[in-house]
Amino acid sequence: MPHIYSCPHCHAVLNPNIRVVLVAEFGGQRGLVLMSSKLGDYELICDKGFCSQVKPGDTVDFHCPVCNESLTSKTMDHFTELEMVDPRKTHQHPATIRFSRICNERATFVYDGDSVNEFGEAARLYHDKMMIEGDWGW
Numbered sequence: 001m002p003h004i005y006s007c008p009h010c011h012a013v014l015n016p017n018i019r020v021v022l023v024a025e026f027g028g029q030r031g032l033v034l035m036s037s038k039l040g041d042y043e044l045i046c047d048k049g050f051c052s053q054v055k056p057g058d059t060v061d062f063h064c065p066v067c068n069e070s071l072t073s074k075t076m077d078h079f080t081e082l083e084m085v086d087p088r089k090t091h092q093h094p095a096t097i098r099f100s101r102i103c104n105e106r107a108t109f110v111y112d113g114d115s116v117n118e119f120g121e122a123a124r125l126y127h128d129k130m131m132i133e134g135d136w137g138w
């Protein structure tokens, strides 16, 4: 069963099935992006018309498709921030997940209240900064 991802603003579930649905914005254009709900899996499905505009290294703004709020982390604006619940532990405080906003940069951090887990080969580039400035707000 996949993790349940939700918007930190309106708390709407963002993966009604296996994919996480986000609105991506770049260069004044918007498109829907479907991300994998599996941590460390960076395969994504997107609107080709939109995605052909975005090149590796570009910074993308992600928005909630339900409330339209920006999902950029207020603590570290290099990252997009979502809430995540393990369906086996729904009684727990949702974990905070942050992933890089840079196209093709695979860096994801998950904080569950106890420890930070990292995914993606670029995570090590941000490891120290995340530990020092992360301020997970718990």
Ligand SMILES: [Zn+2]
Pocket: 007, 008, 009, 010, 011, 012, 064, 065, 066, 067, 068, 069
């Ligand atoms: Zn929302």
